[in-house]
Amino acid sequence: NAGVMQNPRHLVRRRGQEARLRCSPMKGHSHVYWYRQLPEEGLKFMVYLQKENIIDESGMPKERFSAEFPKEGPSILRIQQVVRGDSAAYFCASSPGTGDRKEAFFGQGTRLTVV
Amino acid sequence: GIQVEQSPPDLILQEGANSTLRCNFSDSVNNLQWFHQNPWGQLINLFYIPSGTKQNGRLSATTVATERYSLLYISSSQTTDSGVYFCASPNQAGTALIFGKGTTLSVSS
Numbered sequence: 122n123a124g125v126m127q128n129p130r131h132l133v134r135r136r137g138q139e140a141r142l143r144c145s146p147m148k149g150h151s152h153v154y155w156y157r158q159l160p161e162e163g164l165k166f167m168v169y170l171q172k173e174n175i176i177d178e179s180g181m182p183k184e185r186f187s188a189e190f191p192k193e194g195p196s197i198l199r200i201q202q203v204v205r206g207d208s209a210a211y212f213c214a215s216s217p218g219t220g221d222r223k224e225a226f227f228g229q230g231t232r233l234t235v236v
Numbered sequence: 237g238i239q240v241e242q243s244p245p246d247l248i249l250q251e252g253a254n255s256t257l258r259c260n261f262s263d264s265v266n267n268l269q270w271f272h273q274n275p276w277g278q279l280i281n282l283f284y285i286p287s288g289t290k291q292n293g294r295l296s297a298t299t300v301a302t303e304r305y306s307l308l309y310i311s312s313s314q315t316t317d318s319g320v321y322f323c324a325s326p327n328q329a330g331t332a333l334i335f336g337k338g339t340t341l342s343v344s345s
Contacts, residue, residue: 154332163322166332177331210277214333223267223326225333227279 123148125215126195127228134203134235142198142231146215153196154214154225155181155188164212170196171218203235238263240325242336249313249343257308257339259323266326268299268306269333273320282308282321313343 126145134140146153152171156164166180170190181188185203190196200207210232214225239262249255259268270282283290283297285306290297294313299306310317320340324333 156333156335163335163337164324164333166327166334169331177329180332212279223330224269224281224284226281227271229278232277 125150125213125226125228127211127213127231129231130229132231132233134233136204136235137202140200140203140207140233142200142211142213142233143195144198144213144215144228145195146213147226150215150217150226152216152218152223153190154216155196155198156212156214156227158210158212158230160209167198200233203233205235208233208235237327238265238325238334240323240334240336242321242323242339244339245337247339247341249341251313251315251343251345253313253343254309254311255313255341257310257321257341259306259308259336261304261306261323261325263328264301264304266330268323268325270297270306270308271322271324272317273322273338275319279322310341313341315343315345317341318343 155167158164168181168188169177185201187199210230212230214227216225241260243258267286272280285297285299287301294311296309320338322338324335
């Protein structure tokens with residue numbers, strides 16, 4: 122049973138370009154979460170999705186950031202017109218989201234560097 | 237919203253020593269997770285522990301939900317235990333994990 126898969130592991134973008142981060146949840150998990158970690162800091166929640174639905178996007182910046190989790194394929198976090206302040210590690214987590222066991226498992230992260 | 241506080245922020249140990257990391261949360265929770273972020277940045281699940289005590293090898297955790305704290309015990313520490321230890325608890329809506337700022341552990345040989 123493969124874990125949460127994120128790609129790419131490292132991404133370098135010039136200011137103004139677009140960044141697309143992908144996340145495939147664990148098999149059997151229908152709930153996906155995106156978090157951002159700035160250097161020397163903890164993880165900050167961005168968005169929570171289920172298949173084809175955004176459930177909670179309260180942690181996501183209102184502009185330039187969007188997320189989706191289509192019926193088929195991975196979840197995508199998209200950052201348009203990147204700026205240097207977007208440089209961070211972006212982690213995806215998944216959970217079964219049912220019953221009392223909602224343990225979240227994290228991918229290895231995508232480290233975005235904006236130059 | 238819920239606040240999660242961890243202590244101490246930093247911990248330096250000699251190999252073989254024991255340690256206790258603490259996590260306080262501001263509101264009643266129905267689950268709590270402990271993670272280890274290794275020096276390569278990978279987040280590893282340690283415990284999913286809403287209440288009670290669990291043990292896994294040299295690590296154990298106890299959550300006292302009524303008193304709003306959890307403890308992570310590391311015994312006979314090894315250099316590979318180095319990294320940042322996070323605790324996290326869901327927000328009231330259950331839609332996100334709220335992370336503490338972590339405890340950075342350095343174990344030297």
